Amino acid sequence: MLQLPNPIGDEKADKIITEFVNYRLMEIMEDIILDEVVWGMAQRGELDESASTKSFDELVDLKELMLDDEFAAAVSMSYLPDNYPLEKANKKFFGLYKLLKAKKEYVPDLTTEYVLYSIIESEIGEVDMINQDIEDGLFDGLEDDMIDGFDEDFDEDYDDDEDDFFGVDFDDDEELSTVERIPEPDRSVVKKAALESYKGDFEGEELEETAEYLVNCYEDLREYLDICFWDTDCLFLDDYTEEQLAQLDLNEQLGIVAEKEKKIIEFPFQNKEGKQTRIKAELDIDPWDLEDE
Structure with a gap:
């Protein structure tokens, strides 16, 4: 799961929030994936009415999509920096999807954060566009x-x-919203934890309003551009590659590009003379790649 910065500090409430936010982001990603899959099926003449009764897992083959160049082009254009290699687009996009589904919590690498930021921003923009069309009367009748x-x-x-x-x-009068409420009784648990967290700083009506505002932040997708990220360093990727950022003096000061986690492994090796020895190797790893499917 995505590790959220600035937790409330209540174990039960933080677990509710983390699962709620991650599940919502995962649903948005599944909608994106499904849209591309269904569009491809329609273009190939494979889409029939039976598709409407099938689940995401029945319609989507993630292993097949990982090798799909058209899917890579689509997600690369919409959710990745312009300079990011197209051949790595699917791995990075589905890396985020796997992270959101993981049981453990992780802070994404810079490019994965960029994908997440782009997805949230795109979803908000789509809601605003549809609401503008409704206001303009495009859907009347x-x-x-x-x-x-x-x-x-x-x-x-x-x-x-x-x-x-x-x-x-x-x-015609009902607009789409970026707000999705945390279901009860979970919402009350989070609200109570927020009240306790702010009790020393606020009181009375001001305490109630502040706690409600905090809960609303986890419910409104517009706030996810703030609450899901420790910073906005990922936006530097609009102008630099990760490799270029790593060489900048600014990276030494701010630690924009984190050093990749490495794993030292040993394996047996036999040389030309038949002598057995053990060789150490250093591998770059993604932490969520170590989890079981």
Whole structure:
């Protein structure tokens, strides 16, 4: 899981928050992955109505996508720095997905943080764009046009609630929100922990408002650009590669590019004369690669 900076300090509340935020981010990533997979199926003429009944795991083969150049091009264009090698795009994108699903908590490397930042920013931008279209009246009367496209016999099967069939609420006045509430009773646990955390600094109505604001931060995707990151150093990748950043004097001062974790392993080796010895090797590792699937 993604390790969040600045926890409240209550073990139960922090566990609820971490799992909630990670699961929400994972769902956003699965929507991105599914959109690309379904679009590819449609282009190949493989998309039929049975796809609507299948789960994410039934539709998506992650091992196959890891080798998919078209998927790499799509995620590279949207979520990775311009200078990032295309052949590494899928590994980095799915590295974030695996991190979010991991049982342990990790701080991502710089490029993985960039992917996460881009995904959050893109999701917020999409909500804002749709809300602007709603405000401009782009969807006015859309449900009538869609319903008219089906014959009467088909409509009869769904005459109880046509909107439910399409999975869309066509309320012209209802905008999309970036807020998703923590379900009860978990929300009350987090709120209580927030109240305890701020008790020495605030009191009365001000304490209540401050605690509520903190809970809202974990519920509003707009706040994730702050609460999910220790800093915004990953945005330096718009101008430099990780290798270039590592050579900058600024990196020595700020530690922008963290030294990669290494693992020393020993393995048996037999030389040309048949003499057995052991050789040490140093490997760069990603911590979440060590976890079981």
